Amino acid sequence: MKSPNTRATNTRTITTSSPACCFRNSAPRATRWASSSNSNSAPTGGGRPTPWPPPAWPASVSFSPATLPPGPPDQPANHPYEEHERRKASVLRTHTCGELRPDQIGAEVFLCGWVDRVRDHKGVIFIDLRDRWGRTQVVVGPDAAAETLAAARAARAEWVLRVQGTVGARPEGTTNPKLATGGIEVVCRTITVLNEAETPVFQPGSTDLPGEEVRLTNRWLDLRRPAMQENMFLRSRIVKIMRDHFDELGFIDVETPMLGRSTPEGARDYLVPSRLEHGSFFALPQSPQLYKQLLMMAGFDRYVQVAKCFRDEDLRADRQPEFTQLDVEMSFVEADDVIGVIEGLVRRTAREILGLDVPLPLPRLTWDECMERFGHDAPDLRFGLEIVDLTDLAGESDFRVFRGAVESAGRVRGIRVPAVAERFSRKDLDTLTAVAVEAGAKGLVWLKCESGGVWAGPVAKNLTSIADTLRARLGCEPGDLALIVADSFEVTCKALHTLRKRLGAELALYDPKAMHFSWVVDFPMFARDTESGGWASMHHPFTAPRPADLELLESDPAACRAVAYDLVINGSEAGGGTIRIHDSATQEKVFKLLGISTEMARERFGFLLDALRSGAPPHGGIALGIDRWVMLFGGLESIRDVIAFPKTQKASDLMTGAPGPVETKQLVELGIRVLAPPKPVGRASEGD
């Protein structure tokens, strides 16, 4: 546990570092490769025209393999471009649309790409050719071959062209500083139309974004948008950093099955029927949890996998039914070992992606501290508004609501919102009250601290006896607002957390580019199951209790803490892990507590119990939510923006129409009869 001072220092250090975010700059592609390419792929021999590709093929406007002019040889002698750039070249192109610069003026080039825009000035035609690397202006002048001119005139948005030409300097005054390639243009000799395009539903280059439904239905078009390409590239970079990090630390990547067995705990499973055994079903993994533990028992020591996981639960802005975890497990470790390895990854990712220097170790808060100070187990630590406990004062007051909460073993807690008393109207405060009620509170007490430290508000007169101590406890000064909730501990947590989160965003109490990383540790082992009234695992049933809490397992399960740790980034759970139980006796005890009978435990987890009895090393691990990492590091608000082909809130794919009906024959083969008749019309073909 860290002192508040340490935490605050960390926050400041991180947030005041340069937020330079190279993938979000206005000229991102220019900088992307800067680290891996030392020079700007200058032609050998100074500015001399290069000896290849062979000059002058007849212009052609239609594509067929037979008529396609030959491109540059695969491994030309005298290759003028460095190794790295050459890999992006191909038989069809010498360069991408993002890499030509004034020092290549005079070079003969082939570019391939999509028509972003055509500006036809009759005498001279400009075509912006776009690919994932950037945009290059292609010029077709009045002296171009007739076929080339015709092709340029015919070209429309999103056609795919191959252009042959010479890199030319732009006439004075016509350079475009907004474009990485804006210093040059390609003077076009021939155009090959590789594919025409029907008028697109929307323009990938347009500034106004179509609605999500249109984007998802035409996802291939949406993915052509530079912003989406940036997101996919960011994701790729983050995953590569992860893979490199664990590879360098000696981790082994092992794949685990997608077709597994349904387990009683946890989320709803996605099921796959068995053809060979009617009535039996596979379940898609909610996570590779058991497999990775068994890999430890098999002696693999340090395991890592980029694992697809499936949970059939309702969706949110940051939740998809299929998502990706970086799954990690280690043997002969304690929590600090796992935490250390992940902190190294956090530091590395922040540096390589954002250019931020994250001081280690990261701050750690216990679960209890989190709930007391922030009301939530994944608090946003980019801003203050900490919760203050007022229960003892409230018990001394004459206010019935406060006394009532105290007498029924509840709590009275509040937050101080600095310097908003004048700004917040009665209507604003009604809205905040509604927010608190929505979160389960019976009401919200608001008090404005006026000049001289006098409280104002509907119930201020009930609190005169404790007015001064209340003000001192909250630290309120004139102009501040106090929001107080009296209820059970859980309800005060939820209501005040919701208010805190909302006010933090509304009042812009933090820099939206700031990043704050922290650990939350010492979670309770169990929580009361609201439905059955029994105990449920807070994390999962394989979590080890703290060694000191072992006896509590039987005497006082509620007080028993787990060796669990969550990585929290900006108020979002970015990863979670535990040290696992590695002996069958403890495991069986926990199963029993969770209401899993010995028979059911044998039936469902027999293999685990057997393995735990046959040489299981102490082990533990963590899983990081890759989709969330990409969202957080990219400053994105929707998980659908970091997944190439995401699902809607009803878990359907608007592009393919999945899920869809199947042939009766298929159902018969699987021994399945459907209760409700399937929808008559497939979604993908609807409206056409």
Add this chain to the structure above:
RNA sequence: GGGGGUGUAGCUCAGUUGGUUAGAGCGCCAGCCUGUCACGUUGGAGGCCGCGGGUUCGAGUCCCGUCACCCUCGCCA
């Protein structure tokens, strides 16, 4: 399952108190234009106002139902 929002031209949106022929920008089609880069300019085409029902002399507008998408609560070990 509950609460909220949205749905009008290919796209983004406006549409008054219920009123006669539903608009704009972009895109599309055609013409003009040799330095643009969100090119400019002239003209044109394009509408099941999500769908179904109701109220009304009259509905894009009001009411009921329904569908889709989004946000959210429950749910997500």
